[in-house]
Amino acid sequence: MRKQATKRVFLITVCLVLVLSLLSGCSGNNSAAPAASEQPSASPQASQPADTSAVPADFKAGTYKAEAEGKDGKIQVEVTLDDHSVITGINVVSQNETAGIGVEAINKVKEEILSGQTLNIDAVSGASESSKAILTAVEDALKQAGGNVEAFKTKAVVKSGEGKTEQLSADVVVVGAGASGVSAAVSAADKGAKVILIEKTATIGGASNLSWAGKFYNSSAALSSGLKVEVEKEIADWIVNNHWRVDAAAIRQYVTKSGETYDWLTGKGYTTTFLNFAGEQLHMLPPYETRQELLRKMLAASVEKGGGQVITEATAQKLMTGANGEVTGVVAKKSDGTTLEIAGASVVMATGGYAGNKEMVKEAFGFEGVNGGLGQNIGEGLKMSWEIGAKVPDNFGGQMLHQTLARATDKLKTQYEPFEASYPMMLSYLPTLMNVGPSGARFRDEAATLTAVAAANTSAFNGAYHLVIVSQAQLDALKAKGMKGVQAPKLPGMPPEFYASYTDKFTLEQPWKDADKVFESMVANGDGFKGNTLEELAKNAGMDPEVFTAEFKLYEEAAKTGTDTEFGKAKEYLVPMGSSGPYYAVIAEINNLCSVGGLLVNTKFQVLNDKRLPVKGLYAVGVESEGVLFNDTYVGNGVGLGYSFTSGRLGGEDAAAGALAKE
Incomplete structure (x- = not known):
């Protein structure tokens, strides 16, 4: 997903009509695509080949071009090797990775390859796809040169800090530097606490770097504009909508x-x-490309000015406790191998949840879709807290399910222009097509696709994916008249970054050129199915033929009569599918932006134990504490991000007060 500054005015305008893009907090991936920074040269020590064995006889020095698939597209490089098979330069010619995350990973891996003359390098936390892509591309260049690839891949990396332990101390230790963690660190420092903030990646800001907007109820800006929320009604409706299984005080x-x-x-x-x-x-948050810098300035003006530290690339491993079970600090490991023992009177967990841990999400929630959030969020903060007595909340498992995705998109983008590659995904947002679950049974009024939360949760409740059914007659209509041909009531409610690269074509009337070819490619790539008959489509897609054909006939009857007896779909969305094949099925999946909750907190953001009493010295903010607001899944609109900043601000103050009271 791309962030282009030249598109910003248009995108803000479009956002005024697209409610589906507004779920934030841990929003879907958004990326910018600046060039990676100028590559470093090989270090003076890198004057020998990857090992001491002879350079292969067929090795040829020179500059070689290679590429590999990153998270957001191809990463193209030029790799230069000298006569001794030393990599002397790595130039990233082209890449589209996320600014501040993927781009930093590319630069870090480049430096490590050049300085160590090795491919035996760990992926950068939170940017594994970008890391692996640059390693794969350099390996390909080595193969082209006839270099000793195995030697580069097996050369041991010596970490300068391995075996070393460094002891630090602070009043407040904050674990995680996303929106909530930065806010907690800054507010605690402003209250006079010495703060140490640690972050496992090289990036400050976490998911807030990818989000769009947050909700701050009755802010001064809202009130000055004449818009005021009726607080008591908002609170009462919120509690009812979550079936009373929430903390009303929170x-x-x-x-x-x-x-x-x-x-x-x-x-x-x-x-x-x-x-x-x-x-x-x-x-709406500041421009994407400025956010990390702004947060770093906040930290410098408060945390660092107050004698504290911000330590990136340091992963928390366990909580330290005292004789009475109170939390006394954190043990962390830096990327160079150094162990940090950080003593603190208060520890704030702001570790972003566990949506990047596929197994954990499936066990807790039964969800098997896509992780659209940050890959580094794998649940360490929760596990560390549970291990020392924190309660697992009764509503544990909730997730922030958001956009619908088409599995075909990434591969199609390597074959077609972005607009054409997005055909299957756009159809997954239209209410006028038939949707079925893996068995072939229709499972919802497809008008649910018009609302992000409804679309996501109805799909996830019915399996790991759903199928969007498209007939040849509908493809012909799309080719001739665009989405108007299938009576789309409005543009697909995709987040603006999804279509930023083809805004000129993103209209209801734009004909879908080469739609047949695109859908044939989707099938050939294994990301969708085709059948000349309904029975054949069902068989190829793994559906039950009897179930699917019966559902199809019911749907066609509803389209003819204008009455949907199964789900009550409105007449204007009941569009005939066509009575002859071939038929296609698009595999549609749901994007999970982050987990919701995992630690039970009170209104001072103190983490509670099984007796619902505070675990002394332990606090939690942001996603880890968000379960007090929701029942089994996130249903907010901008709440995630607004709560992250707000809980961080308030929780940091509480943690500082608790720490300073112990002095």
């Missing part, structure tokens, strides 16, 4: 205190822009 605290967070952020130089979205109070 909801009240967020709704009544989040408006202050808007002013607090503005005062810190992190300016958000208010947007009245059909009565919703939303606040």
